Amino acid sequence: MENLQQHIDSVMQKASEAFKIYRKVSGKDKAVFLRTIAQNILDLGDSLIQTAHQETNIPEARLIGEHTRTCFQLETNARLLEEGSWVEARIDTALPERAPMPRPDIRKMLIPIGPVVVFGASNFPFAYSTAGGDTASALAAGCPVVVKGHPAHAKTSEMVAEAVLKAVSTCGLPDGTFAHVAGHSFEVGRALVLHPIAKAVGFTGSLNGGKALFDLANQRPEPIPVFSEMGSINxxxxxxxxxxxxxxxxxxxxxxxxxxxxxxxxxxxxxxxxxxxxxxxxxxxxxxxxxxxxxxxxxxxxxxxxxxxxxxxxxxxxxxxxxxxxxxxxxxxxxxxxxxxxxxxxxxxxxxxxxxxxxxxxxxxxxxxxxxxxxxxxxxxxxxxxxxxxxxxxxxxxxxxxxxxxxxxxxxxxxxNGVPTGVEVCYAMQHGGPFPATTDARFGAVGPDAIKRWVRPASFQNFPEKLLPAELQSQNPLNIWRIVNDEWTR
Amino acid sequence: MENLQQHIDSVMQKASEAFKIYRKVSGKDKAVFLRTIAQNILDLGDSLIQTAHQETNIPEARLIGEHTRTCFQLETNARLLEEGSWVEARIDTALPERAPMPRPDIRKMLIPIGPVVVFGASNFPFAYSTAGGDTASALAAGCPVVVKGHPAHAKTSEMVAEAVLKAVSTCGLPDGTFAHVAGHSFEVGRALVLHPIAKAVGFTGSLNGGKALFDLANQRPEPIPVFSEMGSINxxxxxxxxxxxxxxxxxxxxxxxxxxxxxxxxxxxxxxxxxxxxxxxxxxxxxxxxxxxxxxxxxxxxxxxxxxxxxxxxxxxxxxxxxxxxxxxxxxxxxxxxxxxxxxxxxxxxxxxxxxxxxxxxxxxxxxxxxxxxxxxxxxxxxxxxxxxxxxxxxxxxxxxxxxxxxxxxxxxxxxNGVPTGVEVCYAMQHGGPFPATTDARFGAVGPDAIKRWVRPASFQNFPEKLLPAELQSQNPLNIWRIVNDEWTR
Incomplete structure (x- = not known):
């Protein structure tokens, strides 16, 4: 049997290979993929609910609600991709006559950061776990996802992972677009976060756990961003x-x-x-x-x-x-x-x-x-x-x-005049906050904006029109909102 | 004479007090402030150019260009504030009839993160220094700024700092909105980054310097984000x-x-x-x-x-x-x-x-x-x-x-088909990149989007209309672009 490091290495290499293809998949095709995942999770039906109930003691009624929410999160990300404006396209066209120096044509949009490692939460076996908000938003961004299954609901996690893997296959996406790594020990998580191919980490859980991963990631030769959503006394x-x-x-x-x-x-x-x-x-x-x-x-x-x-x-x-x-x-x-x-x-x-x-x-x-x-x-x-x-x-x-x-x-x-419990999945929700609530207050874990954790801006200077991504082409074929020469336009 | 730690503490306390007021200053008033800074810098005229030339050996012609650029950066941020849509306002209105649970009214916008420490660059005594891009964008965001003056152009830095301080006073802003700390030693920078009041750091310079500050900031009891723009072989x-x-x-x-x-x-x-x-x-x-x-x-x-x-x-x-x-x-x-x-x-x-x-x-x-x-x-x-x-x-x-x-x-x-030298100040510019080019590829140091380094999303749930920030009021008094119930609108 191969050892842990070899196994992690093989998983991450596959994610890296998958990234080369998956990052180029269109928003529309990624939306189909996310909806296929949701359908596959729905198809697991009552057996998934029962498994989660046995593993977590969470009452069935709440699990059914969380199950619905998980599919809604995938749907929310699918809609975000279809609408398309989330890429924050900015276009500044060339000013060849400008003195003293002409301005080149420059165009910018958000692109995926690379393979993301996700650590699910014990208290939300669906919505903040294997195919939860972190996974949905990272996949939406164009990042392959490697989930470290939570040992407290290992079977649930395996079942959901199978549903995602089935969608990867049905949608003709590369093998390493999604991976699920089981394992009880901290060593598994450590090896994933320290792997050079990992480019970002999502975590939901305790302050100790989230801070440990944050520290590990920052001590890498190449530090990577960690979004840990941790404790709060609200x-x-x-x-x-x-x-x-x-x-x-x-x-x-x-x-x-x-x-x-x-x-x-x-x-x-x-x-x-x-x-x-x-x-x-x-x-x-x-x-x-x-x-x-x-x-x-x-x-x-x-x-x-x-x-x-x-x-x-x-x-x-x-x-x-x-x-x-x-x-x-x-x-x-x-x-x-x-x-x-x-x-x-x-x-x-x-x-x-x-x-x-x-x-x-x-x-x-x-x-x-x-x-x-x-x-x-x-x-x-x-x-x-x-x-x-x-x-x-x-x-x-x-x-x-x-x-x-x-x-x-x-x-x-x-x-x-309300209660803090109950986190709506919508644009205006900020589920995040200053440390120690999270490790980076500039991002949130819930709603469409959660995708921003896994992307970075990239500029294209002086690129031929036809070789630009559709989001940046002058004719705006995707009909998205953009800032063109300082004006919001569509 | 007070010791270093006492001095830094006094500077940071003032920044903290100023933040309570400055964070509430309107975009229009902050725009006036930024333009006043630009005018004060212009008013320094040739003596500023000569001082910088003597300190840095940079030819006058290039310094004049950089001087213009610095004022343009302040103007760019002023325009961003006047236009106002940069706050990414999102509104999801209440759905009291929704089953099984009603949805509360939730509204979100970007708010300033807190006092920012800025380390200027040796190679751009104006545009990436005391009143350069980091300072301009942080002040635009609503964050007080504490600049660690670069010892390689200490007099230039003092002169520009005076211009900013004069604008703080003219515009009736609180004392600690801007501060300039001189000092040759690494200890000054270290004390600033480690101070609990500091909430973010901007740096332009070497890999060693930028990485050292990043490590310091992450080892604080409360880690804070550091945007270091460092080396690159392009x-x-x-x-x-x-x-x-x-x-x-x-x-x-x-x-x-x-x-x-x-x-x-x-x-x-x-x-x-x-x-x-x-x-x-x-x-x-x-x-x-x-x-x-x-x-x-x-x-x-x-x-x-x-x-x-x-x-x-x-x-x-x-x-x-x-x-x-x-x-x-x-x-x-x-x-x-x-x-x-x-x-x-x-x-x-x-x-x-x-x-x-x-x-x-x-x-x-x-x-x-x-x-x-x-x-x-x-x-x-x-x-x-x-x-x-x-x-x-x-x-x-x-x-x-x-x-x-x-x-x-x-x-x-x-x-x-171009050269990498020459960094346009515009929306579509990304001046940043994966480590070691910067410590966080998800942000950039040039153009209007540079403001995003110093802000975080904050939601208001169920707030009375009249007590909401203008950016989030239903009537949209600032006429900014927002996402309201999933639709882009103005």
Missing amino acids: PVVLMPEKLKAEASQVALTYANSITLGMGQFCTNPGLILAIDNPDLDTFIETLSKAVEQVAPAAMLNAGIYQNFEGKRTVALSQEGVKTEVESLVEKTGIIQAIPTIASVSSSIFLENPTLHQEVFGPYSLIVKCTDLDNLLQVIQHLEGQLTSTLMATEEELQDNPEIVETLRNICGRLIF | PVVLMPEKLKAEASQVALTYANSITLGMGQFCTNPGLILAIDNPDLDTFIETLSKAVEQVAPAAMLNAGIYQNFEGKRTVALSQEGVKTEVESLVEKTGIIQAIPTIASVSSSIFLENPTLHQEVFGPYSLIVKCTDLDNLLQVIQHLEGQLTSTLMATEEELQDNPEIVETLRNICGRLIF
């Missing part, structure tokens, strides 16, 4: 007038958001900031009553359960932290998480970095602030986040620009 | 039919490009690839006759001269390298570079990594290939480049797609 600010008016209603909304999917979402609200007053007491009381009725349920796997229990125990044992409520419903299995709400004063929170860390699961910490200035101070001390949420009246939103600005500055998505 | 491929038709003419064009500005351009053609035949002999003969007449001239400074002499000596002493020509004109000063052309066989070139390194100055290496397959093989072994050039007939361009594709894949800009 602060929620409860403004006093809002609480005065709707403490109980807000509490019920958040009881649901905090415990949804046993809190195993990267947008789970793990931190609640409010001013300590009787309205906050009402909020906590209602929240507690709701959370104590939420039945513990199995987490994704034993590792994630142990991580939750460990971090929860550490958090609850910090000086000054009060456990407000734990679910009163009895556990019926060993890897079931107990939904938990704790509270702490702002002064202790500010001094204890442990309390700023994510506890991945159904856990949220309420930070009791003394007044609005103190609340602002706490916000200013938070790290980068995927989301921030402001529960406020419209007047409070208007009257507190510094709180709004500061929240906006630390996160990728700022929500007004 | 391969030029001479195809046989082109040489057969125009060997002498191509040689004269390249004699000029190689020795322009004593070769001190990052787009200097340092590598020429061709098939070894009598037409190449003609090319070399004509090139040699032209280069031997080019008078040695002073390089930018003693350090750059010593670096050139050192690297040139090492390159010429490699086994199998033949010195084709050195300038026959006598040197009249101690830091004058001797224009030099060398040649080597492809087999030796492929085996000796030293020959792939940049020799910054008027030096070019001709690699003699055996045939087209061998030529392709050499191209496949090149590292990332800012530019690649193909001198070919149209038929050769058409008949050799793999050579074209491979050249395109290693560089940011692919030139057909």
